[in-house]
Amino acid sequence: MTKQYRDQEDSISVFSVLTFPFRLILKLVWLILSSPVRFWRFLNRRPDPHVIGEKYERKICRNLKRHGFHHIYHTPPSGDHGVDIIAFKNGYSFAIQCKYYSYPVGNRAVQEVYTGCSFYGCDIPVVITNHVFTVQAKQEASRLDVLLWAKDEIPPVPSRYPLLTFLYRVWLGFLGVVLVFGAGFGGYFYWRTQNMRFISMGLLIMFFAGFALYLTRYVRRFLLFRKLNLPEAR
Numbered sequence: 001m002t003k004q005y006r007d008q009e010d011s012i013s014v015f016s017v018l019t020f021p022f023r024l025i026l027k028l029v030w031l032i033l034s035s036p037v038r039f040w041r042f043l044n045r046r047p048d049p050h051v052i053g054e055k056y057e058r059k060i061c062r063n064l065k066r067h068g069f070h071h072i073y074h075t076p077p078s079g080d081h082g083v084d085i086i087a088f089k090n091g092y093s094f095a096i097q098c099k100y101y102s103y104p105v106g107n108r109a110v111q112e113v114y115t116g117c118s119f120y121g122c123d124i125p126v127v128i129t130n131h132v133f134t135v136q137a138k139q140e141a142s143r144l145d146v147l148l149w150a151k152d153e154i155p156p157v158p159s160r161y162p163l164l165t166f167l168y169r170v171w172l173g174f175l176g177v178v179l180v181f182g183a184g185f186g187g188y189f190y191w192r193t194q195n196m197r198f199i200s201m202g203l204l205i206m207f208f209a210g211f212a213l214y215l216t217r218y219v220r221r222f223l224l225f226r227k228l229n230l231p232e233a234r
Contacts, residue, residue: 056100057084060128060152067154069094071224081119082112088224091160095122099129106133107140114144121228128152168220175213182206 054077061072069087085096095117099105109127117125127133127141128149141148149155159165186202189195 057098060098081116083116089157093122094124094126096126101131104132104134105129107137110137110140110146175209178209
């Protein structure tokens with residue numbers, strides 16, 4: 001059976017070698033004849049604007065996260081009231097509209113995000129685009145206090161409550177130190193005494209530090225969201 005299989009395999013490989021020039025010629029002829037059609041399809045392709053818009057929004061979400069924004073939400077694809085993303089940073093909530101255009105963005109986007117920001121209860125309305133803004137859009141944004149971020153640039157955001165922000169970071173750092181201390185305390189004294197009581201004490205310290213960390217983040221989330229009319233995330 002094995003010999004028969006090998007004989008068949010050898011005959012197939014010999015046939016492939018003998019017919020290779022003919023198959024190569026046929027492939028080249030097919031490529032030459034079909035190239036005008038494929039080139040015409042390439043020139044006339046029309047990407048779905050909704051797909052492009054969603055990809056651009058996901059890109060902006062990644063950029064926001066890299067710039068220190070947190071609790072980033074996508075609004076529903078329909079009925080978003082002119083707001084694509086809701087994000088937080090330094091005590092401020094941002095209602096952001098994303099515009100991926102090949103031409104300057106007009107004042108309609110400014111008016112939409114201003115209305116959407118009021119609807120969701122955010123602090124700052126923003127329009128961000130890969131392009132630039134028209135003069136009318138800049139004038140409207142100045143009148144309505146809307147931020148315009150051109151060419152995907154995200155500027156620094158000043159802290160709304162600098163002292164509270166500093167204390168929050170110190171508290172998180174302290175809890176992190178307590179977690180590490182609990183693990184090291186239990187492991188070190190168990191290694192020295194072989195007494196399981198130290199393991200239990202270390203785990204207890206880590207539990208209380210972890211619970212305090214969870215409670216801190218929960219309270220922060222509650223304080224951030226309590227005044228907002230947040231939609232269901234996408």
